[in-house]
Amino acid sequence: MIYRGYAYRLGDDINTDVIAPSIYSDDEGLMRKHAFEAIIKDFYKTTENKKTIIVASKNFGCGSSRETAVTAIKSLGVEIVVAGSFARIFYRNAINGALPPVVFEDYTGISSDDELEIDIEKGILKNITKGTGGSFTPISSNALKIIKSGGLLALLKKELIEEVFR
Amino acid sequence: MDNIVTGNGFNGTLAEKIFSYKLNKQVYSKDEYETPIDLLMMSDASGILALKEIRDKIGIINIKPWDSKKIVMVFDHFTPPANPSHAMYHSMLRKFADAFDINYYDIGEGISHQLLIERELAKPGMLIAGADSHSTSYGAVGAMGVGIGSTDAIYAMMKGSLLLKVPESIKIVLNGQFKSNVYGKDLILYILGNMKADGATYMCTEYWDYTEKGISLEDRITITNMGAELGAKASIFSIDNQMIKKYGSEVDKYRASEDARYNRVMNFNVSDIEPMIAVPDKMDNVFPVSRYEGVKIEQAFIGSCTNGRITDMRIAARILKGKKVAKNVRLLIAPASAYVYEQMIKEHLIDLFVEAGAVILIPGCGPCFGALGGLLSSDETVISSSNRNFSGRMGSAKARIFISSPATVAISAVNGYISIPSEVNTE
Numbered sequence: 001m002i003y004r005g006y007a008y009r010l011g012d013d014i015n016t017d018v019i020a021p022s023i024y025s026d027d028e029g030l031m032r033k034h035a036f037e038a039i040i041k042d043f044y045k046t047t048e049n050k051k052t053i054i055v056a057s058k059n060f061g062c063g064s065s066r067e068t069a070v071t072a073i074k075s076l077g078v079e080i081v082v083a084g085s086f087a088r089i090f091y092r093n094a095i096n097g098a099l100p101p102v103v104f105e106d107y108t109g110i111s112s113d114d115e116l117e118i119d120i121e122k123g124i125l126k127n128i129t130k131g132t133g134g135s136f137t138p139i140s141s142n143a144l145k146i147i148k149s150g151g152l153l154a155l156l157k158k159e160l161i162e163e164v165f166r
Numbered sequence: 167m168d169n170i171v172t173g174n175g176f177n178g179t180l181a182e183k184i185f186s187y188k189l190n191k192q193v194y195s196k197d198e199y200e201t202p203i204d205l206l207m208m209s210d211a212s213g214i215l216a217l218k219e220i221r222d223k224i225g226i227i228n229i230k231p232w233d234s235k236k237i238v239m240v241f242d243h244f245t246p247p248a249n250p251s252h253a254m255y256h257s258m259l260r261k262f263a264d265a266f267d268i269n270y271y272d273i274g275e276g277i278s279h280q281l282l283i284e285r286e287l288a289k290p291g292m293l294i295a296g297a298d299s300h301s302t303s304y305g306a307v308g309a310m311g312v313g314i315g316s317t318d319a320i321y322a323m324m325k326g327s328l329l330l331k332v333p334e335s336i337k338i339v340l341n342g343q344f345k346s347n348v349y350g351k352d353l354i355l356y357i358l359g360n361m362k363a364d365g366a367t368y369m370c371t372e373y374w375d376y377t378e379k380g381i382s383l384e385d386r387i388t389i390t391n392m393g394a395e396l397g398a399k400a401s402i403f404s405i406d407n408q409m410i411k412k413y414g415s416e417v418d419k420y421r422a423s424e425d426a427r428y429n430r431v432m433n434f435n436v437s438d439i440e441p442m443i444a445v446p447d448k449m450d451n452v453f454p455v456s457r458y459e460g461v462k463i464e465q466a467f468i469g470s471c472t473n474g475r476i477t478d479m480r481i482a483a484r485i486l487k488g489k490k491v492a493k494n495v496r497l498l499i500a501p502a503s504a505y506v507y508e509q510m511i512k513e514h515l516i517d518l519f520v521e522a523g524a525v526i527l528i529p530g531c532g533p534c535f536g537a538l539g540g541l542l543s544s545d546e547t548v549i550s551s552s553n554r555n556f557s558g559r560m561g562s563a564k565a566r567i568f569i570s571s572p573a574t575v576a577i578s579a580v581n582g583y584i585s586i587p588s589e590v591n592t593e
Binding site: 152 | 252314368450
């Protein structure tokens with residue numbers, strides 16, 4: 001699976017309260033408008049105008065277990081997140097929600113607006129703008145199966161239906 | 167007496183032993199297994215996300231919980247509902263729980279983590295999946311509490327298991343004795359400042375309590391609760407005499423082997439620690455309270471799953487007795503459970519707090535979750551006994567949140583500015 005887009009660089013420890021403020025959790029439309037607002041003004045306008053790939057530093061998604069963090073990012077049209085490292089609950093939630101989390105050690109070499117191409121199966125990130133890039137540990141086969149199915153629930157539903165007709 | 171888990175010189179950590187007993191074979195860290203869980207906890211906040219996902223993506227009719235007796239729901243985040251949509255969430259969750267015979271605790275009964283420990287649903291050696299990041303709390307009683315999201319909760323609800331990696335452990339050895347006015351909260355803040363917010367990511371922090379008087383259960387809950395802030399998968403106190411006294415010698419089988427392998431071993435002498443404070447807007451931004459003494463506050467909050475227990479209330483009461491909350495400061499107090507509330511009434515702490523000018527909230531998460539009464543405006547500063555100081559956590563993204571022990575919160579509320587709880591005799 002190959003993803004293309006333009007990098008938006010974020011720092012360390014981007015937490016789930018910043019990504020998805022709990023006060024907007026009832027309304028996906030409002031959440032989309034307020035996602036990341038504590039650190040970026042009108043991020044939804046940026047992602048509307050440009051296919052965006054979030055490229056964060058370390059410990060992206062730390063804090064609460066809320067899955068609205070994943071749905072908020074997806075509602076912005078962002079389909080993949082790259083980071084130096086992820087907080088563990090967010091990492092699981094991202095895979096379960098079919099938002100591939102890519103751990104890329106050379107994240108500091110990526111700048112905002114760099115055009116990226118990422119192959120999550122081969123584990124290759126190309127920085128088209130800078131003519132650089134590198135490899136990363138490909139997403140596990142288990143996680144890939146979930147992502148390709150469109151999320152853990154889609155997979156679970158398929159299993160349930162198969163069980164009925166077995 | 168050898169068994170399949172402990173035979174042949176198995177040198178497991180506490181985490182490896184819990185996983186080995188779950189899987190009925192010897193397993194070591196880093197390997198991944200479909201692992202049976204003992205209990206699944208969902209809050210109203212994660213429960214409603216799960217329920218909506220079931221409704222939209224699977225269909226309620228297709229759901230068959232693996233064991234409704236091992237599923238617990240707690241209405242603690244939206245309590246009481248602040249708007250019709252939160253009221254509808256509770257209505258949907260009650261119907262869902264009733265239809266599948268799932269036990270739930272309704273509004274006002276308390277915060278999930280407090281209830282699971284208080285009602286003894288969490289016990290040593292258990293593997294508990296909690297759809298809330300602070301599920302690490304259960305480690306205070308020697309259980310492995312692992313935080314998960316709502317999709318994983320649906321999976322666990324249906325299968326009774328989760329695909330989990332056995333975590334590596336960090337052994338944290340505690341020696342010395344707390345000075346007066348220094349508590350478990352100050353210790354975990356100190357550790358956070360030292361290890362940083364990703365210091366234990368994917369790992370289990372295993373605390374070995376060799377302090378002179380032993381750390382109380384309440385302080386242990388505060389410490390393991392905030393394992394979430396270290397990124398830990400789980401955070402557990404080693405099986406010791408305190409636990410054996412309560413649960414029997416049976417639980418000793420989970421104690422880590424002397425020659426267990428750890429990612430690293432860290433030593434802290436708690437005697438060195440003074441009252442600590444986490445400064446906006448990261449939880450590893452930690453300093454001695456003295457450095458921020460004098461910062462003006464508009465609100466103070468005592469409560470949350472981190473510090474809303476009866477011991478916390480007693481500490482606050484000793485400081486607030488016969489005093490008044492400073493003018494232009496609101497002090498909000500939320501007991502962590504109905505039991506705590508009842509005990510506060512019996513001990514006349516409620517009268518004491520009300521006379522001091524505090525506002526008592528109902529048992530639950532209170533303003534810590536940022537979706538209920540007690541939120542802050544952009545020009546305000548709060549000192550709170552809760553667990554996160556992230557921008558926007560308690561209202562406006564511009565509000566400043568300082569995190570400290572209940573003692574530091576109480577003395578600051580009296581003075582109207584951040585203060586060190588040193589002048590107060592708390593013995």
